[in-house]
Amino acid sequence: MQKERNIILQLYLIFFITYSYFIGGFVQFFLGFSNTVITFFTILSFLVFYFFSSKNKVKKEGFNYSLILLIMVLYTFIISIVNNEFIVKPLLYSLFFLVPLGIYLLIKNTQNFNSKSLNNRRIKKVLLLVAIFQLPILLFQKYFYSFLISLNNSSQQIAHVDFTFGSFFIKNDHALGFFLVVNLLYIWSYPILKNKFQRNLVSIIIIASLFISNSNTSILYLFGAITILIFRNRESISKIRVDRVFYLLIFLLIIYLIVDFFEPKFYLDLQNKLSNSLDYKTAVKWYKQGQARREQIVVLLIKDGLNFFGNGAYAYFDILKSEFTRNFRHFSQLIWIYYDIGLIGLLGFLMIIFKTNKLFKDNSSSYSMYLSIGILIYSFFTIVTFDINFILTYFIYKYQDND
16 A cells, blocks of 8 residues: 555656746646646645545654645635635635645655655756756747747736746746756755766857846846855865956856846836835836835835734735736746735745754755745745745755755
């Protein structure tokens, strides 16, 4: 019975990896399938299978992590009922917490029985190939937008600036960027490649892909990763002149600014950034124009007074109508959670991120903490825990390699 259970767990893992990194964007874009619906039913089916088939005792850290996620699901339902929300909304909103719960349990269990064909090192080798092949996909998306957009069968309107999502889900450039930076950390932290030439070549490919993608947050995350790698390998690179490293970073920054300069939204964003952006009157001005930045939205929400309990599931963004309920235009998990389930919900979310670091005390990767920092940073700019790509990358690379 245990053998059959392990096979099913492996099949779930293969499905999530295949769906998230290979075909998810394809079935969305060309076939019009709903990512939300597929995610909901596959995660739910896995959790049902897991809890009805598992006979193993869960360690204290894993139990506490699972408990807080389930408490957040229950809390969301209570707040939504109080706010007279339709039951479908809190059901779908539960993915914010069920996705990390399901993926954690899946990765944890598949690592425990350590399949030779599906161990962590082999998975990361496959995902490194995925990272390398993002470059030709991104180039094709960037330069053949007019042709490809005519084949769009999804319900989403995709602007040219949002079309560089690689093989990931539609408009999922942030998850793609996170994945690419994590792979850069991986190849410079573990001897996965044969020699320095291969490592340098793959690094160039990954960085080129990052600059082509539309995730500014990922560029900043990249600079942090490079800083960590330089600091960690400071003894082995002590012969390299510091000024050359500095010039390299300046060069990468200039390239980034040049790429950003040619984006259509550059001038409007620049005007917004150069204004007194955190001044309340300025924030109101840009909000009325529908161009308020995330930090300006925070200023407005704080000015309204602290919201302890929230307005109910999908009060910030109505998923059934696919539209923002107020004059917002940014996806941000931190803002979204605060608006929907209040300050208490936001504190619960931050506790979830904190708790993940205790799950990997004995076998965490050398850059494990930076992954959690990344999840926290990205959660201000996109929806993280709802996204299988983000969470799958997060938990797979949290583990150190096993042979």
